[in-house]
Amino acid sequence: MDNAAPNQQPTLDNEHLRLLSIFHYVVSGLAALFACISIIHLVIGLFFIFAPQKFGQGSNQPPALIGWFFVGFASALILLGWTYAILVLIAGRFIARRKHYTFCFVMAAVECLFMPFGTVLGVFTILVLNRGSVKEMFNTRPAA
Numbered sequence: 001m002d003n004a005a006p007n008q009q010p011t012l013d014n015e016h017l018r019l020l021s022i023f024h025y026v027v028s029g030l031a032a033l034f035a036c037i038s039i040i041h042l043v044i045g046l047f048f049i050f051a052p053q054k055f056g057q058g059s060n061q062p063p064a065l066i067g068w069f070f071v072g073f074a075s076a077l078i079l080l081g082w083t084y085a086i087l088v089l090i091a092g093r094f095i096a097r098r099k100h101y102t103f104c105f106v107m108a109a110v111e112c113l114f115m116p117f118g119t120v121l122g123v124f125t126i127l128v129l130n131r132g133s134v135k136e137m138f139n140t141r142p143a144a
Helices: 009-050 064-097 101-111 117-129 132-139
Strands: none
Touching (some): 009 064, 009 117, 009 132, 064 101, 101 117, 101 132, 117 132
16 A cells, blocks of 8 residues: 555556666666676687697597587576666666556566566565556556
8 A cells, every 4th residue: 555645556556667768778788797707608619629639639628519518508598688788778668668567567476586686676566567557557558
């Protein structure tokens, strides 16, 4: 239950949604940045594949399969991280425009899995999106 007066509720909801939108952009950037950490593993895998002589002589060289494992695993992590970051960015944009309530709610639930920033943002987003007045803001479409 909100402590705000009824005439202050739309202003409070708008401010909360504006802040949530901004925080979604920030968390999206952080997620994209953290996904780039796996680029180190990608480079190591490429060295294993294309320059194995740097890691050993003769029979001590690592097999190319290890390099391909590093490349595949790192590529998958980077792709998943960037996809998550893009989806969080889109959710932030939808919150700012008051569109696609279900998508925003589902993304808030998914964000809860990514600690610590995603968890905090996801919980606050779910709390705000559950308000009846906020649901009405998403359902109300301006005339085009």
